[in-house]
Amino acid sequence: MKRAGFTSVWLPVALLLPQLSIIAIFFYWPAGWAVQSSFYLQDPFGFGSTFVGFENYTDLTANSEYMRIAWFTVVFTVLVTFFSLSIALLLAVKADKVIRGAKSYRTLLMWVYAVAPPVAGFMGIMLFHQHTGPMTDFFKALGWDYKILVDYNSTATAFIIVSVWKQIPVNFIFFLSGLQSIPRAVREAAMIDNRSGVRRFWDITFPLLAPTGFFLLIINITYALFDTFGIIDTLVKGEPGNNPMTLVYKVYMDGFRGNDLGGSSAQSVILMVLVLVLTVFQFRLIERRIHYS
Amino acid sequence: MARSQTRKPFKWAPVFDHTILILGALFMLVPVVLAFVTSSHSAVQIAREGIMFVPGSHLGENYSKAMFEKGGFTATIDGMVMLKNSLILGLGFALGKIIISMLAAYALVYFRLRFATFAFWIIFTTLLLPLEVRILPSYEAIQRLDLANTYTGLIVPLIASATGTFFFRQFFRSVPEELAEAARIDGAGPVKFFIDILVPLSQTMIAAIFIIMFVFGWNQYLWPTLITTDEGLFTLVRGIKQIYQTMIDANSIPEYGQALALAIIAMLPPVLIVIFFQSWFVKGLTESDK
Amino acid sequence: MAQVTLNGVGKTYPNGFEAVKPSSFDIADGEFVVLVGPSGCGKSTLLRMVAGLEDITAGSLNIGDREVNDVDPADRDVAMVFQNYALYPHMTVRKNIGYGLKNRGTSAAEIEAKVQDAAKMLDLSALLDRKPSQLSGGQRQRVAMGRAVVRDPALFLFDEPLSNLDAKLRNQMRIEIKALQRRLGVTSIYVTHDQVEAMTMADRIIVLNGGEIEQIGTPAEIYHNPASKFVASFMGAPPMNLIDAQLENGEIRMNGSTVLTAPSDQAYAGPVTMGIRPEDVVIDEAGSTPFTIEIVEELGAHRLLHGRLAGHAFTVHVGKESLANAGEVRLQIKPDAIRLFQPETGKAI
Numbered sequence A: 001m002k003r004a005g006f007t008s009v010w011l012p013v014a015l016l017l018p019q020l021s022i023i024a025i026f027f028y029w030p031a032g033w034a035v036q037s038s039f040y041l042q043d044p045f046g047f048g049s050t051f052v053g054f055e056n057y058t059d060l061t062a063n064s065e066y067m068r069i070a071w072f073t074v075v076f077t078v079l080v081t082f083f084s085l086s087i088a089l090l091l092a093v094k095a096d097k098v099i100r101g102a103k104s105y106r107t108l109l110m111w112v113y114a115v116a117p118p119v120a121g122f123m124g125i126m127l128f129h130q131h132t133g134p135m136t137d138f139f140k141a142l143g144w145d146y147k148i149l150v151d152y153n154s155t156a157t158a159f160i161i162v163s164v165w166k167q168i169p170v171n172f173i174f175f176l177s178g179l180q181s182i183p184r185a186v187r188e189a190a191m192i193d194n195r196s197g198v199r200r201f202w203d204i205t206f207p208l209l210a211p212t213g214f215f216l217l218i219i220n221i222t223y224a225l226f227d228t229f230g231i232i233d234t235l236v237k238g239e240p241g242n243n244p245m246t247l248v249y250k251v252y253m254d255g256f257r258g259n260d261l262g263g264s265s266a267q268s269v270i271l272m273v274l275v276l277v278l279t280v281f282q283f284r285l286i287e288r289r290i291h292y293s
Numbered sequence B: 001m002a003r004s005q006t007r008k009p010f011k012w013a014p015v016f017d018h019t020i021l022i023l024g025a026l027f028m029l030v031p032v033v034l035a036f037v038t039s040s041h042s043a044v045q046i047a048r049e050g051i052m053f054v055p056g057s058h059l060g061e062n063y064s065k066a067m068f069e070k071g072g073f074t075a076t077i078d079g080m081v082m083l084k085n086s087l088i089l090g091l092g093f094a095l096g097k098i099i100i101s102m103l104a105a106y107a108l109v110y111f112r113l114r115f116a117t118f119a120f121w122i123i124f125t126t127l128l129l130p131l132e133v134r135i136l137p138s139y140e141a142i143q144r145l146d147l148a149n150t151y152t153g154l155i156v157p158l159i160a161s162a163t164g165t166f167f168f169r170q171f172f173r174s175v176p177e178e179l180a181e182a183a184r185i186d187g188a189g190p191v192k193f194f195i196d197i198l199v200p201l202s203q204t205m206i207a208a209i210f211i212i213m214f215v216f217g218w219n220q221y222l223w224p225t226l227i228t229t230d231e232g233l234f235t236l237v238r239g240i241k242q243i244y245q246t247m248i249d250a251n252s253i254p255e256y257g258q259a260l261a262l263a264i265i266a267m268l269p270p271v272l273i274v275i276f277f278q279s280w281f282v283k284g285l286t287e288s289d290k
Numbered sequence C: 001m002a003q004v005t006l007n008g009v010g011k012t013y014p015n016g017f018e019a020v021k022p023s024s025f026d027i028a029d030g031e032f033v034v035l036v037g038p039s040g041c042g043k044s045t046l047l048r049m050v051a052g053l054e055d056i057t058a059g060s061l062n063i064g065d066r067e068v069n070d071v072d073p074a075d076r077d078v079a080m081v082f083q084n085y086a087l088y089p090h091m092t093v094r095k096n097i098g099y100g101l102k103n104r105g106t107s108a109a110e111i112e113a114k115v116q117d118a119a120k121m122l123d124l125s126a127l128l129d130r131k132p133s134q135l136s137g138g139q140r141q142r143v144a145m146g147r148a149v150v151r152d153p154a155l156f157l158f159d160e161p162l163s164n165l166d167a168k169l170r171n172q173m174r175i176e177i178k179a180l181q182r183r184l185g186v187t188s189i190y191v192t193h194d195q196v197e198a199m200t201m202a203d204r205i206i207v208l209n210g211g212e213i214e215q216i217g218t219p220a221e222i223y224h225n226p227a228s229k230f231v232a233s234f235m236g237a238p239p240m241n242l243i244d245a246q247l248e249n250g251e252i253r254m255n256g257s258t259v260l261t262a263p264s265d266q267a268y269a270g271p272v273t274m275g276i277r278p279e280d281v282v283i284d285e286a287g288s289t290p291f292t293i294e295i296v297e298e299l300g301a302h303r304l305l306h307g308r309l310a311g312h313a314f315t316v317h318v319g320k321e322s323l324a325n326a327g328e329v330r331l332q333i334k335p336d337a338i339r340l341f342q343p344e345t346g347k348a349i
């Protein structure tokens, strides 16, 4: 609220109306509906449903396949987050340092942001192709009998590499902008205080980047959980079979292929809670972030 | 001691830095370059040899077929139609989002509203849940509203999150108080102030958000896949998979060349926008989170 | 502690811009030298070359007996205070001050003792556990000073360290820094664009203009015998009055009519620029030179009379007891108050 707020009554209501009605119809209604149907068991033929309480949830935790997918999602998220953050950090530090060609590097390292995940996945299909993919040849040369879509780990590796590739630009952009917002004089003061570039990085630069890093951590976790859907769906060509998949993919499979409304809704609700927890965590970190500047 | 020109010992650090950056740039670039090179080969050749490392002779053929040859189950859709749909989705989403969120942010920041805090939380809770976690119920909602296979059903639910509103709210709050006060003294009402002062002031912000939203809309996949079963509404991103799958289903050699051509075309507009409006885009991205 | 020797030190930036022309001077052990000049004249560049933050592209630089052109900043044994203080935002005051020592392998106990000493000296003892964001501008400035002092370096470098403070605090810190430097006896180079700071703090002033040294000298020398029109107009507030005139046979003519007696022994003849400090002029009814007062600037302890002398803008500085009305007066200008410069080159004659 600004000090000199306008006092009209109907105008702000009219201004808020489009946003509020879209949210009501396409957010609150569906979300509420999901919560509700997660407590019901849908008749397979679509005639009515029975209230089953938490059964859909307990079924899930007892379901070993679901737990396996949940575990894969955790591993996948950790690896994608770790690799895309650390590669991007390394590149950002170097791009921030060089003088010659700095702009070209920046462009070359960020444009992939605009590539759609399924398009990335499609290129993955070609690169990791079981018979003709150069990545397959590469892994075979390393002595690994790489077989995408046949071998669980092979498929998982392709998921991770493509997902990391697609996520590096965002992290790179944020890290670079974080680095550039460190005052030049602070770095120079550090140069006078410390000869070792590596030590300077860990003592000064890295702590000053920590707020950006925490923020990106959340962004990357969200990305790995949700935005990789297009990559996974393309790589498995819509037929996951025994291949690894993430929780969101499972929601989709159960809801749209398996017609298990209750189970799928319960899974949605679990994901909602997960995101909620992450966001609360993020808000607490943002408070710290403001502290530095 | 007197020297006019200083001799410097050769420094290895920059060489190392550039090496890493070049490797990084290649890592990002090579897959797309290979996809482009491969898209210039015939389907038979790609099916046999996979990714190609030297350009072939089918470039024009693949791209013109991808763009102009009717395909799909119903043989009514070509690349041009998908391109049109992608543009409608990208532009519609970006414009809709900007207009709706600017209005809402304006109401929240510049008016004395009794239910302002409530409205704020109603709106910002939506930041918490991406569409992916509520696809199934959203799909149900669209079915009940009979909006499946319409542009409205495609675009509007995507707008139902507050990223833009949040962004503009932050920006409006950073606009000096004195501006609104001066405008009031000059006799400008709320509508005039918005149009004459706030919107022009927000130009850069609007441009930045527009680029991000356009790319976001253009690249949508899951939602279009669910909501458009009518091939006439397919977007490029949605269509690549379709072409690829119909090929598999037809038990013939997959039209890899065409599909790759389509993939290249699908990434071209957003990539070019991001490259050419780089500074706006980076600004929008890094400032939207504060 | 150390003396500093610059031998033809110059800087050409990679874009080809020569920010500092090859310059040579010595700074004695324990001396406080101020580099002064307008914004963009290359002061910071020169200082940063001494610090090792910019490559030296010409000449050689010695600190003590050692040539340091290729020595890392951390190994030059210098400490620097930056304009924006450059405090590490994530470290407490204690850590900020101690960081440079820690990297030099000083023991924790010794660091703590030295930090305490420095904090006491700078009145920071109560603030040691705060982060920079919890300090006022003046306190931050002190922390920056503490960071330099605690290291006990061979050379202090200051880059406009007071320009972010308000006027009152600036005056106070000016005195404190000078006193501190006296006490520690550390050789110092201090960069500023503020000629008052230069005059009050320096043992010696180096006036820089367009990347070139205009003059080196004590504050008194610089003030009374400026080597060029630039120095004359840059140092002193209000600046020296500069008037174009003709010098012939020991007489200075302005606009053909008004005549002044030239300083003794002038063999030169021709066009000159005449410089007169505003306070070197006395209002005297018996004076020979008419002066029209147009505006009186009241400054409390004294007054500035702005007006016209032989058609040229001219300022006179008088004590508060002197009259202060617009109108015609006569001035007495002693020959030895007059400085003469070549109009084209600007150099003193």
Ligand SMILES: Nc1ncnc2c1ncn2[C@@H]1O[C@H](COP(=O)(O)OP(=O)(O)O)[C@@H](O)[C@H]1O
Pocket: C013, C014, C015, C017, C019, C037, C038, C039, C040, C041, C042, C043, C044, C045, C046
């Ligand atoms: N990295 C650089 N590349 C090119 N020119 C520069 C660079 N840094 C400073 N300059 C130029 O060098 C001149 C001197 O700069 P500086 O030493 O910072 O001046 P100041 O006397 O105000 O401290 C200025 O004209 C500035 O524009």
Ligand SMILES: [Mg+2]
Pocket: C043, C044, C045
């Ligand atoms: Mg400077």
